Amino acid sequence: MTHRSRGFTRVATSALLAVIAFVFAFPLFYLIATSLKTKADLFAPVPSLFPPAPTIEPYLSVLFTRGFAGLLVNSTIVGLSATVLAICVAFAICYPITRLPATPRLRAFVLNWALSLRFLPPVAVVIPYFAIVRTIGLYNQLPALILVYTIFNLPLAIWMLRGFLDEIPIEIEEAALVDGASRWYAFRTILLPLSRTGILAVVIIVFAFDWAEFMFAFVLTATPQAMTFPVGVQGLVTQFEIIWNDMAAGGVIAILLPLSLMIIARRHVMTGLTFGVIREK
């Protein structure tokens, strides 16, 4: 490759990235802009890109007047619990099929079953889930959502973790086992740290899915005691009216909490995303 063509490639790449970044960012920008508009701004004959007179009224309306702040608490509890539970279960399932001599058939069965969980359209299982959850007395309670979310995120968690565990050489662990360490110790001190990237990716994606889930949250809850934030937000589109600014504020609020969690945990995000972490040393 010549110098010139490399330079051209770099410019083209940067231009491409800039376009992608713009297309990605624009709806987010417009979401924020809309969340700061008044109802009168939204009724302007020609829409404006920026809020003419920014107001935080929609945020106050969503959090306090409508009382969605309580729903955020529910969402957080459900999101965190279901994420942690999904990872624990996924580890419990992935460990034996990747680190121990499971037969290929067993391995294939578990993996295919896990993926197939995602294949059933939710409309059909909504009523069965409703019936089950009521039967076991968990209707309108957060543990029902935690349980359902855990199950529905297993396909992703199992497949991703399994991909990462497969790449960690079994010899590293065996060396520790030979030295007399217990399996639990080897798992905790060797496997867990080495699968950091995988865990991080699974945590982020699974939490994001749990956080935004609507259908099961809607069907399995009845009152604000157990409703999640997306269920509340759904009500801002009524039969006759879309409450644009409150809806946009709801969208921004839904972003802020996971974002702050990530920023708090940024050190882990950064170390999780280093190059070729697995084979080093």
Add this chain to the structure above:
Amino acid sequence: MKLSKWLAMLVPIALVASACSSTPSAGTASKLTIAAVQGVEDAGLKALAPMYKQQKGVDIQIVEAPYDDLYSKLVTAFKANDSTYDLVMMDDPWMPKFGTDGSLSDLGPLGITQDPDVAQVVWDVGTWPPPRGPVPPSEKSKPKQLLGVTIVGNVEMFMYRNDLTSTAPATYDDVLKNAKAQNKSGSVAGYIIRGKATNPVVADFLPILWSQGGDVFDENWNVVLDNAASKAAISFLVNDLKGVAQTDPGSTDASDRDKIMANGQGYQSSVWPGEINSAVLDPTVTKVAGKVTFIPIPAGKSGKGVGMMGNWLLGVPKASKNQQAAADFVKWMLQKDTQMTYAQNKGIPSRTSVLKDASLTAANPYFSVLADALQAPPNWRPRTDQWNAVETIIGTHLNKALTGGETADQAATGAATEIRTLMKGAGYPTQ
């Protein structure tokens, strides 16, 4: 390892947190839970709840869901015989489904009696099987029961700009004539069509269909949507009115129509009482304050104008454990003084004397029209548990015709064929 510690810390927190939040809800008669539709329709109900607590010591918990979600929620709850809700709000076209399924309690034995101050049609619409019009074959032998009481009087009406023309359109011919005269491409739409697929476009179309002498079914459940009068009505909507309508009728829902009207970019349209306050009469956004008049649906080729009823009813699910307490709330809500307070707090009452009360007219200029519309009486959507399906079929075809995907004639024939198949499959003597 840091990450594992982090995780190890999270597990107990998460579990404890979820355990703490899971205190089961107590189901005593000191509290009633109402499933309500989200939006202006339950504003009055929310205002009454604290009053009831004060007067009777009963907590009213209102759980809201948007229109379509409320329906699926009720279907699911009734199917599972769930006792969470003591009272449910329902749109009147849902009544046949819940009546057929036997999901609701008869309010008569619980002490609710008909009151002459409320229009007869209001009682009729809450009665199942329906006291007039065709009755579904499976329902003919059932005794009549009062399953729902109207808490939001709602009849589709008509609005036009009184500053642009001085006289109200008396007929749909006037509507079209005025629309042509007022339509200024790009600035004012001669007529605003609410044309979004399924429910929205059907709500806009049925008053036109009925007024022009067409219908969906005849008295024996035969489909007449493809007879000459019905076809003419469809053509009137998708050709004549569309020719003088806003830019994109096919994606327009109620909120879009109200925005166009409030901005002074439209001349006339049909309108539900429930949507008036959120834009056209909202002083913070409207640019047409005092310039919009509300009238009953204009007359069509049938010689009369036929409004469409969209009353919101309150019913008591059979599964509720607080039957009498729930019915007592309904009774209290219907009292005249409660209805006055209700109307002062954005509720839309159904009592004639309240709708006609002079002290309420200034804030609610359409109340009196609504009272007359209820006495007229308006049409209700056909009383069949298949209505949601019929509506979806018609609404899909009308939307297709409005967006140029088929002709008015094709829409009529296509929808009629699908409805016939549906109704025959459901055991109706449809031809």
Add this chain to the structure above:
Amino acid sequence: MSGTGVSVAPAHPFAIGARIRTAWMVRSRQERLVYQLLLPVFGTVFVLATIPFILAVIQAVTSDSGRFIGLANFARALGNPLLYEAIKQTAIYAAIALPIEILGGLGIALLVHRTVRSNAVRAAIYIAAMIPIVIPQIAVGVIFRLVYAPDYGILNVLLGQTGPNQPLWLSSPPLAMIATASVDIWQWTPFVYLVMFAGFQTVPSESVEAAQVDGATNWTQFRHIELPYLRPLLLLVLFFRIADVIRVFDHVYVLTGGGPGTTTQFLSLYIYRIGFKFSDLGQASALAVIVMVAMILFYTVVSRFLPADRG
């Protein structure tokens, strides 16, 4: 019998027997451990996840009153011409959205992986990619309605197209398809990126370095070193996205309500309407079972050509 095993003469015949027995016991202990570890958790989850599925199948083969009606619901489901319309429109939607999402997500992951060196920037991009996924679907639909709607949508204003002849993004058939698919692309390309970028981190750095020493071009390095490591995740992403296209609902509902006509009445909306608008949960369940079986068949075929396990 392996060569080395035979060539080394055992000192004591008893000893070799013990070694074999020990090896067997070790293996059997490990194999037992597989089941001991797997059964309690997997068994519980398997049962929990399978019951609703079985109930859905029961719902599909019984009438409302609980009577067994065989395959009548399946016959009705397959006999409805609107089903094939919904499948066709869903396929078009998928054909527009999925290639862009998967190739785009993979491409951006590769680009960031190769060109961005700073850990902080990588973390920032990674966190940003999470944003579209955490927004409630309905809010995504609403914001895109404010972008695409006629007259009050910002897109036509920015394009300078506000007259009577402005593009009707929500009600002309090809544009409505593009508008709804674009929302999908905006929301889910980042998801593909999240998975694939994490996948790139599993590629052992020695293999990459060795290839670079051998003078591999960017392409050969990707094709022969990295892609094989990404294959299971690629399969996961592909089937996740296909499965999720069969769930798209809220943004379509807000944007077009399935219109114009049935142009954007995708499978999920169709099944929802059959279930709740047509009050035919039996037929809706039958449809869901059909979709699931079709997906499993499709998966079986594809995973034969694109095995999840390397080697």
